[in-house]
Amino acid sequence: MSDLPDYPRVAVTVDLVVLTVRDGELQVLTIRRGEEPFRGRWALPGGFLRPREDLHAAAARELMEETALPAEHVHLEQLASYGAPDRDPRMRTVTVAYLALAPDLPTPEAGSDAADARWQPVHTMLAGAELPFDHAEILRDGVERARAKLEYTPLATAFCAATFTIAELRRVYEVVWDTTLDARNFHRKVTKTEGFVVETPETTTRDGGRPARLYRAGSAPRLHPPLLR
Amino acid sequence: MSDLPDYPRVAVTVDLVVLTVRDGELQVLTIRRGEEPFRGRWALPGGFLRPREDLHAAAARELMEETALPAEHVHLEQLASYGAPDRDPRMRTVTVAYLALAPDLPTPEAGSDAADARWQPVHTMLAGAELPFDHAEILRDGVERARAKLEYTPLATAFCAATFTIAELRRVYEVVWDTTLDARNFHRKVTKTEGFVVETPETTTRDGGRPARLYRAGSAPRLHPPLLR
């Protein structure tokens, strides 16, 4: 089988928008670039697709390599692809961006490729022209995807630990949507929406005040009815 | 600037899931392949990304070239990317799939690349192992995207002509969702949802019975409240 050299070849990369809720704000995982171009700048983690690697596998590998996050606790889904002809000054590239949602993990620090890894507030990274390449656009799209999916999927639980209180889940919504929600109505909706959360026998007082029941994520793939902004 | 030949290159293609509602069912535009592999088989339209072409531009170009559809009346959005290492027997490829929604146009026939182009029922194309490559998976994802977006966006209007009746819009929902909807409740919801449809002065009797008012698509990017399945 010929290699059909008459069609242009492109370098395919995978970039990651890894979001978490930390210190009451939405944060994104950034790595300090160790190579040109943009050496020393904070950027989204990512890397080249390997010759016999599936896209999702590449994203999962990058997540491990560059962020050392425990993959089993991280939601990972494809976001979108970006291929403007001049998006990378080195050569023609197309990047397949993935969106990862993680709980507030202890301290995810640098892996092998990256000189350094750090959580940074999304707001900060989008304020100036911080991010190189088209990473600001990718980050914006990732945040918008997360905001939208919180409405009609139980994905907010991906920002929480294995068990969580309703208040913790509510804070996820409040941070991602940048609104405040009535705690009582939120509690009613979440517990009445079939398959969103599952009660556990435990309670916790880690948020102070009266002990709160702990829940774990339910199995419903979608929320019926949705939680509208 | 060096070409960094140490990273693997991939052939990037763009494939299209072009959907319409015809004869009371959801149909997809297929082309008969004129080249190997799978010569003579019906497949999704698509082609290679050109050296200095943006992804969206490539999708729009393919839509024109292969389907001769008037692009201004077609909604086009990125769907997802597919890059399993063996998805194309010739070489390593990654395809960026786009979803296009078109009204029931007169007769979109073959363009240059394709030996033939034809609308075919989605149900038929997904029933057996009709489609080559991973096109069945892509089509399934496209249909699922369309089904979901009908709930939260006014995208159903993309399946309609420039002006349409509420009943025509309702039939779009019924076909895409494969349900029946109460005509009176649907009328109430659509006309009360801000920015979904805009009344025009005209009416039509093309559906028989009492003349129906014609509407055109509104400007709202999302439906508030959504139309739930």
Place this chain on the structure above:
DNA sequence: CTCAATTAGCGTCAGTATGACGATAAGCCG
């Protein structure tokens, strides 16, 4: 030990949306 502070979780109530379906309107066709 008591009390204030804090957070959880239940209850109420009015306004609104929803689904089921009746009734009327306004064309067409024979």
Place this chain on the structure above:
DNA sequence: CGGCTTATCGTCATACTGACGCTAATTGAG
């Protein structure tokens, strides 16, 4: 004209929503 078809408006019981009052269960200060 009378019947057929489809459009559109109306009704009504029920469900959901948002605003907000109230009680429960813990912690920590004094």
